[in-house]
Amino acid sequence: MSFENTFLKPSETERPRENFEAAMLNREAGGEGSSEKKKKMRNLFLAISIFAGSFAGNLMLEKNASAGEKDTDEKISAGFSYNQNDLIKKLECDEEIRREMSPTRPYNQEDLIRNLKEKEAAKEMAPTRPYNQQELIRSLDQKESERKQELYQRALAGIKNELQREANYSGIKDSFLRRSAEENYKTKQLGMKVIADNPEKATVKMIDQNTIVISVAYENPETGLSHHYDHIYQIIEKK
């Protein structure tokens, strides 16, 4: 990835998106023999290059726009400190980001806009400053909490359905295995019943975006023994 080809030649800066993608594919193909780790690092370096290109492009535009107005200590050679405020302004909303990025390389602009569109957070945080860590974390927390609640409601509905169903283990020929399955199911049913009847006794832990574990401690009324039941609910996404 030469600097000239990537960032300076006018013909390159104007090249259509498909050429850029082809270049990326060629880059991929070139690394077929290298290790997986090298390939990952190359992709990461490429992502950083695209970001750096976009960022620097904006800064150069800012500099051109303000030529003659800014004091010398605000120039590039001073580092990037003056850019921080510009960055804050630029990231204040999606529309502004798109507008600001438009004069940069077309492929960067499209990539970044696509990424922004894809990310739900981009919509939710549009009126805020996306780099604001606290806001970002709060948004993620809220998303996670909503997802957890959604999974919990689905799991609870599943538990209630399951409790309506009568398990039939008559198909198991071996009597020992059949009894064992029946006992296991009874224990499971007791746990599910406690969750359905006393949801406040259950604790819900989110494992990932598609998985929760509902845990409950209960006492078997027949034996008086204490039990712990973990109900795992997972959504398997079809590929």
Added chain:
Amino acid sequence: MERALIKKIDAANLSALEHALWMSFIYMSNEETLGLLLEEITNDPGKIEYLTNNMTAKIKAIQTRDAVSWEAIVKEEEKH
């Protein structure tokens, strides 16, 4: 994943601007890229500083249209 990355970046010894650059990078990158970044800095906590230098050097090289620096950065990347 974003939260895990933010924690790692918080823990790194970065300036306020470097921190802001990574926040912006996280915001703009897709899941695949974020996954790669998280994997790299999890496996090697020192990597974030290397990648930060890589990023800031690239920005500076582009800003100053310094092709020599750019080539040096890309050549150095090949070692990884």
